[in-house]
Amino acid sequence: MFETVYSSDEWPPGERFDRWREMITQSYLPSVVSCDEAADFRGVAKVLQAGPVHVATLRLPALQVLRTPVHVRRFDPDQYQLAVTLQGRRTMAQGGLEVAPEVGDLVLNDSSHPYESWMLPDRGAVETITVGIPRAALPLPRMKVDRLLAAPMAGGTGLGGLLTQFLVRLVAESESYRPQDTVRLGTVVLDLATAVLAHRTETGGAVPPESRQRVLLVSINAFIERRLGTVQLSPALVAAAHHISVRQLHRLFLPQGTTVSEWIRHRRLERCRRDLLDPRLAELPVHAVGARWGFLVCGGLQPGFQDRLRDPTGRLPAAKPAAADQAAGLKPPEPTRCRPVPRLVGVVVHRELPGLFDAWAVLRPCWFMQNFTDTIETAAGKAGSVSSAPRTLPPSSCAP
Known part of the structure; x- marks a missing residue:
C-alpha cells in the first residue's frame, strides 16, 4: 500500500499552518485555506494511492476551504470526491446547494466545479475519509451522478454502510498491506462507491457484472463477520440472506481458493x-x-x-x-x-x-x-x- 503522511508536527509551530496550506495547494487541490487556530495549528493527512482511486484521511481543527473558478482552471484532476465524516461536522456547498451531513453520512462533490467547505470540530478535531474517484472510472451517466452533488447519503446502513466500514478498516490497517494489494483494494473501493451512486441514481444496469459480483462478495463477508458467534451460521444461511443459491455462493468463493465453510x-x-x-x-x-x-x-x-x-x-x-x-x-x-x-x-x-x-x-x-x-x-x-x-x-x- 502506497501511503503518504503529512503531519503538522514535522514543522516548527510558527510555520505549521502556512506549510500545511502550501502542501494542500501543491499536493491535493488548489484552494484558499483559512483557520482561526493558525497559531496553534495541528493537522494530519494520510493519502493512500489504491489502484484507480486515492483515499485521504484528514484530521483537522476548525478550518475553511474555498475552491474558486480560478483554482479549477489552474488544476482539475477531473474527479468526484465522496467523503464520510467520522468525527465533528463538515458543511459543504456546491452548485448553489449547501449540506451539513450527520456523522457517518456520505457527501459527493466535484473537483471540476467551485465549492466551499467548513470544518466544525468535536473534541478538538474533525476527522473525514475522502475517496477520489476519476470520472472516467465511474461507469454511470454523468448527468445523473451530478444530481447527487452536495446531497447527503446514508453511510450507516445498506451499501453506504458497507462502503464506510470498508474505508474505516482500509485506513486502519494500511500498514499491513503489501504493494501488490493496492490495485485489488482500490478496485473494491471503486466497486462499492459505484454501487452506492448507482443505487441513488437508479442506474444499476450500468454497473458491470464483475463489479456487482465483487460488491456482493464484500456484502457476504460483512454478513459473516457480524454473525461469527452464531452457531447456526452456514452457507445456506448466508445464501438465503443474499437471495442467491448455495451453488452460486460457492462459485463466488472459488476464486478465493477456499470454501464458504472454511x-x-x-x-x-x-x-x-x-x-x-x-x-x-x-x-x-x-x-x-x-x-x-x-x-x-x-x-x-x-x-x-x-x-x-x-x-x-x-x-x-x-x-x-x-x-x-x-x-x-x-x-x-x-x-x-x-x-x-x-x-x-x-x-x-x-x-x-x-x-x-x-x-x-x-x-x-x-x-x-x-x-x-x-x-x-x-x-x-x-x-x-x-x-x-x-x-x-x-x-x-x-x-x-
Missing part, C-alpha cells in the same frame, strides 16, 4: 486466537472461548489452531511470567487446593481439542495449573467409560 471457520479461529491473547479475558474458560465464536464442544477448534497461534518466526507465544499473570488478574496456583474439573471440560475438551488446550496452557500457565493440575486424572477416573482416543462427534453438531 472461510467461516478461519474467521472464527482468528477471533478465538485474539481472545486467547487478550489478558482481559484471562478468566474465560477454554470452552467458553470457542462457544463465544460459534464453536460447539467438538473438534472444530483443534486442526491448525496452533499454526494460527504462532508468530511470524513459527514460535508459540511465550508463557507469561508470574508478574504478568497477576497484572492480568490471574491468581497464582494453589498446589494443595484445586477446584474440581467438570467431566465435560476436564476430559472431552482435553482429549478432543488438544491443539487449543495446549495453546491455552502455554498462554495462561497459572490458570492451567490452578484448574487442571492433578485433576484431569481424577475426572478421567470417574469417567471410566471414556476412551483414551479422541471421539468423533456427528458432523451436524460441529460448526463449519
Whole structure:
C-alpha cells in the first residue's frame, strides 16, 4: 500500500499552518485555506494511492476551504470526491446547494466545479475519509451522478454502510498491506462507491457484472463477520440472506481458493486466537472461548489452531511470567487446593481439542495449573467409560 503522511508536527509551530496550506495547494487541490487556530495549528493527512482511486484521511481543527473558478482552471484532476465524516461536522456547498451531513453520512462533490467547505470540530478535531474517484472510472451517466452533488447519503446502513466500514478498516490497517494489494483494494473501493451512486441514481444496469459480483462478495463477508458467534451460521444461511443459491455462493468463493465453510471457520479461529491473547479475558474458560465464536464442544477448534497461534518466526507465544499473570488478574496456583474439573471440560475438551488446550496452557500457565493440575486424572477416573482416543462427534453438531 502506497501511503503518504503529512503531519503538522514535522514543522516548527510558527510555520505549521502556512506549510500545511502550501502542501494542500501543491499536493491535493488548489484552494484558499483559512483557520482561526493558525497559531496553534495541528493537522494530519494520510493519502493512500489504491489502484484507480486515492483515499485521504484528514484530521483537522476548525478550518475553511474555498475552491474558486480560478483554482479549477489552474488544476482539475477531473474527479468526484465522496467523503464520510467520522468525527465533528463538515458543511459543504456546491452548485448553489449547501449540506451539513450527520456523522457517518456520505457527501459527493466535484473537483471540476467551485465549492466551499467548513470544518466544525468535536473534541478538538474533525476527522473525514475522502475517496477520489476519476470520472472516467465511474461507469454511470454523468448527468445523473451530478444530481447527487452536495446531497447527503446514508453511510450507516445498506451499501453506504458497507462502503464506510470498508474505508474505516482500509485506513486502519494500511500498514499491513503489501504493494501488490493496492490495485485489488482500490478496485473494491471503486466497486462499492459505484454501487452506492448507482443505487441513488437508479442506474444499476450500468454497473458491470464483475463489479456487482465483487460488491456482493464484500456484502457476504460483512454478513459473516457480524454473525461469527452464531452457531447456526452456514452457507445456506448466508445464501438465503443474499437471495442467491448455495451453488452460486460457492462459485463466488472459488476464486478465493477456499470454501464458504472454511472461510467461516478461519474467521472464527482468528477471533478465538485474539481472545486467547487478550489478558482481559484471562478468566474465560477454554470452552467458553470457542462457544463465544460459534464453536460447539467438538473438534472444530483443534486442526491448525496452533499454526494460527504462532508468530511470524513459527514460535508459540511465550508463557507469561508470574508478574504478568497477576497484572492480568490471574491468581497464582494453589498446589494443595484445586477446584474440581467438570467431566465435560476436564476430559472431552482435553482429549478432543488438544491443539487449543495446549495453546491455552502455554498462554495462561497459572490458570492451567490452578484448574487442571492433578485433576484431569481424577475426572478421567470417574469417567471410566471414556476412551483414551479422541471421539468423533456427528458432523451436524460441529460448526463449519
